[in-house]
Each structure stands twice: as C-alpha cells, then as structure tokens.
Amino acid sequence: MGLKTISKHLRIIGALMMRETSTRFGREGLGFAWLVLEPLSFCFGVIILWTATKPEYEHGIRVSAFTMTGYMCVLLLRHQVTYTVTAMPANMGLLHHRLITPVHIILARNLLELGGATIAFLVVYTVLFCLGQVSLPHDYILLYSGWMLLAWIGMGTGLVLAGAAMRFEVMERLITLLMYVLVPLSGAFFMIAWVPAHIASIYLYMPFPHPIEMLRAGVFGEFVPTTYHTYYAFMFGCALNFIGFILIAISRDRLDVE
Amino acid sequence: MSDPKLNYIGPVPEALTYQRPAKPFWRKVPLAFVIVVIVPSVVAAFYFFLLASDRYVSEARFIVRMPQQTQPSSLGVALQGVGLSTGSSDAFAVHEYVNSRDGLRDLSRRINVKAILKGRNADIFSRYPSPWQTPNEEDTFHAYQKRIVVGYDSTTGISTLRTEAFSPQDARAMAEGLLEGGEQLINRMNERASTDAVTNAQSAVEQARAKLTKAQIDITNFRNREKFIDPARSATESGSLIGGLLETVAGLRAERAQIANQAPQSPQLPGIDGRIAAYESQIAAERAKIVGDSGSLAPKIADYENLVLAREFADRELAQATAAVLSAQQDASRQRLYLDRVVNPDLADKSTQPRRLMSFLTVLFTSLMLYGVGWLIWAGIKEHQQT
Numbered sequence: 001m002g003l004k005t006i007s008k009h010l011r012i013i014g015a016l017m018m019r020e021t022s023t024r025f026g027r028e029g030l031g032f033a034w035l036v037l038e039p040l041s042f043c044f045g046v047i048i049l050w051t052a053t054k055p056e057y058e059h060g061i062r063v064s065a066f067t068m069t070g071y072m073c074v075l076l077l078r079h080q081v082t083y084t085v086t087a088m089p090a091n092m093g094l095l096h097h098r099l100i101t102p103v104h105i106i107l108a109r110n111l112l113e114l115g116g117a118t119i120a121f122l123v124v125y126t127v128l129f130c131l132g133q134v135s136l137p138h139d140y141i142l143l144y145s146g147w148m149l150l151a152w153i154g155m156g157t158g159l160v161l162a163g164a165a166m167r168f169e170v171m172e173r174l175i176t177l178l179m180y181v182l183v184p185l186s187g188a189f190f191m192i193a194w195v196p197a198h199i200a201s202i203y204l205y206m207p208f209p210h211p212i213e214m215l216r217a218g219v220f221g222e223f224v225p226t227t228y229h230t231y232y233a234f235m236f237g238c239a240l241n242f243i244g245f246i247l248i249a250i251s252r253d254r255l256d257v258e
Numbered sequence: 259m260s261d262p263k264l265n266y267i268g269p270v271p272e273a274l275t276y277q278r279p280a281k282p283f284w285r286k287v288p289l290a291f292v293i294v295v296i297v298p299s300v301v302a303a304f305y306f307f308l309l310a311s312d313r314y315v316s317e318a319r320f321i322v323r324m325p326q327q328t329q330p331s332s333l334g335v336a337l338q339g340v341g342l343s344t345g346s347s348d349a350f351a352v353h354e355y356v357n358s359r360d361g362l363r364d365l366s367r368r369i370n371v372k373a374i375l376k377g378r379n380a381d382i383f384s385r386y387p388s389p390w391q392t393p394n395e396e397d398t399f400h401a402y403q404k405r406i407v408v409g410y411d412s413t414t415g416i417s418t419l420r421t422e423a424f425s426p427q428d429a430r431a432m433a434e435g436l437l438e439g440g441e442q443l444i445n446r447m448n449e450r451a452s453t454d455a456v457t458n459a460q461s462a463v464e465q466a467r468a469k470l471t472k473a474q475i476d477i478t479n480f481r482n483r484e485k486f487i488d489p490a491r492s493a494t495e496s497g498s499l500i501g502g503l504l505e506t507v508a509g510l511r512a513e514r515a516q517i518a519n520q521a522p523q524s525p526q527l528p529g530i531d532g533r534i535a536a537y538e539s540q541i542a543a544e545r546a547k548i549v550g551d552s553g554s555l556a557p558k559i560a561d562y563e564n565l566v567l568a569r570e571f572a573d574r575e576l577a578q579a580t581a582a583v584l585s586a587q588q589d590a591s592r593q594r595l596y597l598d599r600v601v602n603p604d605l606a607d608k609s610t611q612p613r614r615l616m617s618f619l620t621v622l623f624t625s626l627m628l629y630g631v632g633w634l635i636w637a638g639i640k641e642h643q644q645t
Contacts, residue, residue, distance in 0.1 A: 017634075018641050033638075115634040122631065140620040144627070193413070223409035223418075 012099055016091075016108035017115075039075040039120040046071050047128075065134035068124055069219055070188035073212045076117040076147075077154045077186055078179060083109045084158025085165055085175055088248060102248055106162075110155045118147070134219070143218030149230065150211035153237040157182075159244020166251035187212055193225040200227065207236035294632065295625040302621035311380045312609030316429035318419045318437055319601040322349040322444065324594050348595055349410055349417050351447070352440040356408045356419065359399055364439040369431050375401050377424030384612075385424075406436070416600055426606040433603035444597045452590030459583040466576035473569035480565055489559045493548055496555065500544045507537045 025034050047067045084106060091105045128134045137143045161178065165171040183189075187209035192200050203209065210233035217226040287296075355361050365371055375386040375398070386401035387393045407420040419436060423429040486492050514530045548555045 014637070018637060021638050022641055112634075115630060118627065119631050119635065140624060141616055144623050221409070223411060225411070225413055 009104070012104050013108045013111065016100070016104055017112045020108060020112050036116055036119045036123065039072070039117060040123055042075065043068065043071050043120065043124050062133055064128055065219065068128060068134065069216050070212065072117065072121045072124065073150055073215065074183055074186060074188045075120070076113065076150060077157070077182065077208065079113045079117065080110055080151065080154035081158040081161060081179065081182070083113055084155060085162045088162060088166060102252065103245070106155070106159065110151065110158070114151045137219050138221030139218045141218070143215055145230070146211045146214030146218055149214065149233055149237065153207045153211060153233060153240060156237045156240025156244055159248060160240050163244050163247020163251055166248065191216065192227040204229070207233045290632070291629060294629040295622070298625045299618070299622045302618050305383070306612060306614045306618045309381050309383070310612050310614065311377065311384060311424060313384070313422045313424060313611035314426040314429045314606040315610050316421050316426065316433045316603045316606060317601070318433045318599065318603040319416050320419065320437065320440070321416050321598050321600055322352055323596055323598060348444070348447070352443060352597065353408045353410065353417065355440060355443050356406060356436050357403065361436060361439055362399055362402050365432065365435045368435040368438070371402060372398065374423050374428040374432060375405065380424045405432070421603070422611055430603045430605050437597070437599065437603065441597045444595050448595050451594065452586070455586040456583065456590055459579065459586040463576065463579040463583055466572060466579045470569065470572035470576050473565065473572045477565045477569060480562060484558055489555055489562045493555050493559060496544055496548050500541055503537055503541045503544065507534060507541065510534045510537065
C-alpha cells in the first residue's frame with residue numbers, strides 16, 4: 001500500500017516536472033536543453049574569465065576546478081530560491097486538482113532545478129576532466145551528500161522566502177537584493193581556510209558554506225583543508241524547510257486564485 | 259475460461275472494472291532502471307562484500323626541515339609560529355620522488371614490490387597482475403601508484419605518506435622503504451649542495467693563488483728590467499742627492515757673494531763660478547732622472563705601484579677564498595636538511611580498505627544519479643518532441 005502511495009506521488013511530481021519544462025522553455029528551439037545549457041554557459045564563461053585573470057593555482061588548487069565547484073553551487077542555490085519563490089503564485093491554479101498539493105509543486109520545481117544543475121555539473125566536470133583540469137573526486141559519497149545537503153538548504157531558503165513573499169508584499173522587492181547578498185554569503189568563491197579564524201567562526205553560522213565545503217572536500221581530497229559541520233547544516237536546512245512549509249500553508253489564502 | 263452455462267449476458271465483470279491481475283512489483287520496474295541501477299549495484303555488492311580482499315593501510319607522517327641559521331627574533335617566532343623554517347619545496351621533492359619511477363626502483367631494491375602488489379591470496383581484481391594485465395614496468399608502476407598516497411598539509415607543513423598492501427607487514431615495509439628512500443634523497447641533496455659549495459670555494463682559492471703568483475712574478479720582472487728594487491726609494495735617494503747638491507750650490511753662492519763683496523778682483527771668483535756651474539748642471543741631470551722624458555723615474559713609479567696594488571688585491575682575495583673554503587667545509591660537516599619522522603609507519607591491526615559499504619554506496623548512488631539524470635533528459639526530449 002505504501003509503495004502505491006509513493007508511486008502515485010512520484011507520478012504527480014514527475015508530471016508536474018514535465019509540465020514545468022514545457023511551460024518554462026516551450027516546445028520551440030532547444031527547449032529543455034536550456035535547463036542545462038544556461039548554467040553550463042555561465043560556468044564556462046566564469047571559468048574562462050577567472051583562468052585569464054588569475055594565476056593557474058591559487059592556494060594549491062587549480063582555478064578552474066575551484067571555480068567549477070563554487071559556481072555550480074551558486075547556480076543551484078540561486079535557481080532553487082528563484083523558482084521556489086515563484087512556484088506558488090505561478091501554479092496556484094493547479095491546486096484546483098484534488099490530488100495536487102503545494103508540496104508537489106514545490107518538490108517538482110526543486111527536483112527539476114536539482115536535476116538540471118546536476119546534469120550541468122556532470123557535463124562541466126566531464127569536460128574539465130577531459131582537459132586535465134580536475135581529477136576524479138576523492139570521495140563520491142561526500143560529494144553527493146554535500147550536493148544534496150546544499151539542495152536541501154536551498155529548498156528551505158526558497159521556501160522561507162516564498163512564504164515571506166506571500167505574506168509581505170515588500171519581500172518580493174527584497175528577494176532580488178537578497179539573491180545578490182547570497183552569492184558572497186554562500187562562500188562559493190573562497191574557502192574557509194583562506195579566511196582568518198575569528199571571521200570564519202562567525203561565518204560558519206551560515207548554513208551555506210558547510211555543504212559547499214563538503215563538496216570541495218569530496219572533490220579535492222583530504223589535503224585541501226576544509227571545514228564543515230554536516231549535522232549543523234542539515235538541522236538548519238530542516239528548520240528552514242519546516243518554517244517555509246508552515247509559512248506557505250498559512251499564507252495560502254492570501255493568494256488570489258484565478 | 260468461459261462458463262458453459264450461460265446465465266449472464268453482457269460484459270465480463272472483470273472487464274468492466276478493469277481489474278487485471280496485479281503485476282508483481284518487480285515487473286513494474288523499468289528495464290532501464292534494472293540495467294543502470296540494479297545490475298551495477300548487485301555486482302558491486304557481490305564484489306565488495308564477498309570477493310574483495312582486505313587491504314591494510316600503514317600511515318607515516320614526516321616533515322622536511324632545515325635548522326634555522328640565525329636565531330629568529332621574537333616577532334619572527336610569533337609570526338611563524340615555529341622556530342623552524344619548513345622547506346616545503348624540499349618536502350615536495352620527497353613527494354615527487356615517492357610518486358616516481360625512481361622511488362619504485364629504489365623500493366624494489368629494498369623489498370619485493372611485485373610480490374607485495376600480487377598479494378598471497380588477493381582477489382583477482384585488486385591484485386597485480388590481474389588476468390588481463392601482462393606484467394610490464396608501466397603497469398607495475400600504475401599498480402604501485404594506486405597503493406600509495408602522499409600529501410602535504412599546508413597549514414601544519416607535515417606530509418603524510420600512506421601505503422596499502424594485502425598484509426599489514428607489507429604495508430609497513432613499503433612505507434618504511436619509501437621513507438628511507440626519501441631520507442637518502444634528502445641526504446643526496448645535502449651532499450650535492452655541500453660538495454658543490456666546497457669545490458666552488460676551492461676553485462676560488464686556486465684562482466686567487468694563481469693571481470697572486472702572477473702579480474709576484476710581474477713585480478720581479480719589473481725589478482729585473484728596470485734594475486732597481488723600489489722606484490720610490492730610488493726617487494727618495496735622488497731627491498736627497500739633489501737636496502745635498504742644492505745645499506752645496508747655496509753655500510758656494512754665499513761664499514762667492516762674500517768674496518765679491520770683500521775683493522771684487524779676487525782671482526778665486528772664476529773658480530767658484532765654474533764649480534757652481536758644474537753643480538747646477540749636475541742638479542739638472544738628477545732632476546731629469548726623476549721627472550721628464552720617457553726614461554725618467556715618475557712613470558715607472560706609477561707602473562710599480564699598479565703592480566703592488568694588484569699583488570695586494572690578489573693577497574686579499576686569497577685570504578677571503580681560504581676563509582670561504584673553511585666555512586664551506588664546516589657547513590658540509592653539519593647537515594642542512596632533515597627528513598624528520600613525526601609518526602613512524604604503523605602496523606595496522608584491522609583492514610580499512612576497501613571501504614566496503616562506502617564503495618557499494620558510491621556505486622549505488624552514482625548509478626541512481628545517472629538514472630535520474632538520464633530519465634530527466636529522456637523525458638525532457640520526449641516532452642519536447644510532442645506536437
């Protein structure tokens with residue numbers, strides 16, 4: 001019975017994801033491929049720029065490998081937050097269907113973003129690997145858990161912001177600003193080890209650097225110093241998701257259904 | 259199938275309610291999922307949990323350092339944290355050595371690396387040579403590289419060497435052998451540096467000595483050619499001679515003035531005049547000897563002083579070069595670089611490799627991710643193609 005319920009929910013989410021791809025990218029042109037091509041082109045652009053302006057090795061890590069890990073994380077985070085915030089207003093009409101709940105809509109969008117970012121990550125990684133810029137990950141499990149944890153926190157952040165945006169009009173204006181602030185706060189473009197210890201200890205109260213450092217530890221191995229507290233970051237993500245879903249649930253009636 | 263006695267006409271009840279016998283759950287699993295996820299995971303589980311043989315890890319930590327030549331100031335200590343300057347590039351030399359064919363060759367001289375890589379009862383996939391490998395140098399090297407890890411912690415300056423083998427003793431022997439090889443490399447670097455310094459200093463001494471000898475010979479030749487020991491002294495002698503002559507001339511003039519005053523017609527006067535003339539011509543001749551034409555003494559003094567100066571320089575150079583040899587020899591007698599073992603290779607009492615569960619999970623999650631990504635792409639393409 002449980003299996004049947006799960007497969008029912010999975011079918012709903014899968015259908016919503018497919019709907020999402022066709023409504024967002026349309027059926028013309030490259031369509032769905034943009035989900036991957038967009039982060040890909042961003043990532044390569046930044047890598048080319050950084051490779052041209054920075055020394056080949058910084059703190060013992062190849063610039064392109066470092067940029068890749070950081071930028072893919074920022075992309076995942078940014079897309080998740082952006083699309084989670086707009087998820088509810090855009091899909092309010094779907095809630096007329098008895099089977100569909102806000103959880104389905106939000107999960108569908110987040111899974112789609114996670115999938116797209118994962119494909120982009122895979123492609124960028126493969127290309128850089130073929131160019132000899134990055135070696136195979138030292139610890140796959142650490143890499144995966146970092147990536148999933150980042151997605152978990154990203155979804156939570158998106159949910160909280162979405163809930164806040166539904167409740168307070170001002171938040172919709174503030175979110176663009178917050179997204180810009182998120183880039184330096186996420187710690188995607190530097191490592192904790194480069195930051196003076198007293199700043200790092202404050203900085204690590206943020207949830208974002210932990211999964212990114214985990215991911216880097218997974219890619220670069222033990223000899224690149226990394227700092228992370230998986231448990232803290234996971235619990236922070238849980239709290240964000242919890243608060244986010246509650247906010248959305250209690251703000252649902254504030255949205256007009258056409 | 260159908261009932262011979264017809265007492266109901268209409269659709270079969272099962273067809274109305276669309277109740278088909280429920281497919282067993284394993285029939286619902288898509289074929290792609292089986293191929294991409296289940297088969298690799300089962301194979302991985304079979305290999306990692308049943309087949310893969312234990313590997314033991316031996317870990318050693320070392321630091322390559324040089325004793326500080328000068329006592330660092332207290333500020334320097336505060337900034338550096340430690341009073342030792344860690345030669346990180348020298349540490350990297352050891353890392354490169356451990357990872358190189360040279361390292362493998364030296365290790366093979368100490369212990370039987372091939373037997374260690376083969377293992378006594380290792381499974382066929384992790385031992386070397388595996389069934390599809392032919393034992394050659396290239397493959398041996400790669401198999402060897404797979405069993406060693408060497409890294410540098412930039413925050414502490416301590417290097418880590420980790421070796422893996424199918425028995426704890428073998429792992430430790432490999433680590434021990436590599437550390438000894440690294441120590442010898444450091445010693446060779448030391449020896450090379452110090453012998454280079456000593457030979458350089460000694461050749462400098464040789465050159466200085468040759469220069470000094472040449473300067474001495476030049477002076478002797480000059481003396482023989484010009485027929486005097488020291489032109490300066492000759493000049494002084496000529497000077498005092500001229501002085502004496504001038505004095506006599508002055509005396510004669512005074513005498514003549516007196517006679518001319520008392521008896522202007524004295525027959526002595528022409529005699530005195532003659533003597534004065536003779537003395538003056540003598541003075542002119544002596545003066546010409548010191549300064550004047552090419553044969554005079556003045557340019558010779560300049561030449562002579564140049565030669566003496568050259569000799570003095572050569573002398574000083576020799577003294578310095580000799581001192582340099584002495585300090586180079588002293589430096590050579592004390593070692594400059596050390597490979598210090600912070601942690602000696604340990605003897606593992608439990609196998610830590612392969613990480614069976616982690617390796618299995620790696621395969622499982624990787625295949626799941628590939629399946630998910632593949633599904634998304636495939637579904638996306640299918641969706642896109644719909645008209």
